[in-house]
Amino acid sequence: MTRFSVVPAAYLLLLRGSGPDLEVLLQLRGPGTTYKPGHWATAAAGHVEAGESVFAAAAREAHEELGVVVDPADVVPLCAMQRTLPGVSDPVEQRVDFFLTTRVWAGDPAVREHDKCSALAWHRPAELPDPVVPHEQVLLGLLAGGDVPPVVTYGFDGSGPW
Template sequence: MRFAVVPAAYVLLLRDAPTGATEVLLQLRQNTGYRDGHWAAAAAGHVEQGESVFAAAVREAAEELGIAIEPADLTPVTAMHRTHANGQPIDERVDFFFTCRRWAGEPRLLEQAKAADLGWYVLDALPDPVVPHELAVLDGIRTGGLPAVTAYGF
């Protein structure tokens, strides 16, 4: 049976800590109805009709963090085909993960109704809990073992 998928763009902002370790910017989800109380990518969201995944990533970073990103500064990390295996179309996903190390502006929490906190975390010392499928990607970035296309939940 054919099904529709919901595409989403994730922007993982990375920077070098004073110790030389890599840090990622994460937000603490609240009032969203999905994985509230979990840490997640600081900027992520659905791709809107007529929008490329690159445009969605740039838009989400501006809407959620108040920063400007050039599409050329987005580095594709993996495309994740993901399911909750419940048969509901809303839970059939294709997630596009990007890292970004250059942007204009200082990231700040703009959607405070949807996120309780924002912070930089070393990839080797992430807060707990992290949204599971995002943790799989962060672990892959940390270890360098992430394939171009992944599947999750199957």
């Protein structure tokens, strides 16, 4: 069996409103990004650096990408997603994405990395723009339904999330 590496990432969903008025801040990925340009995605996300907690990574990414200040103590775990590329029978790399939320930040979110992000917009999880990064669309769909399990898998055996 081939040993694989796990790449951890932190996704911070900035939320406002509640119930049917719940909105999440999304970014339109710009032409300068190598992954899914032209797709909508979580506004602040990135790899966890060595020695960094997912909470600190989420706060760092929010500042780098949106210019807002988030206290890691105000970051709330939502879900972990283990994923690989759909249809790959022998994955040598897997991702573990930590989806976190916050409703508390200082500053107004703005595009800070213009090559990687073309726009920011608030969207209801049940009314997403098209297209959305596929694995993030799964998570946002679960959020829209109000039932997000603590752990979700994506891309294994070509099957959906559970």
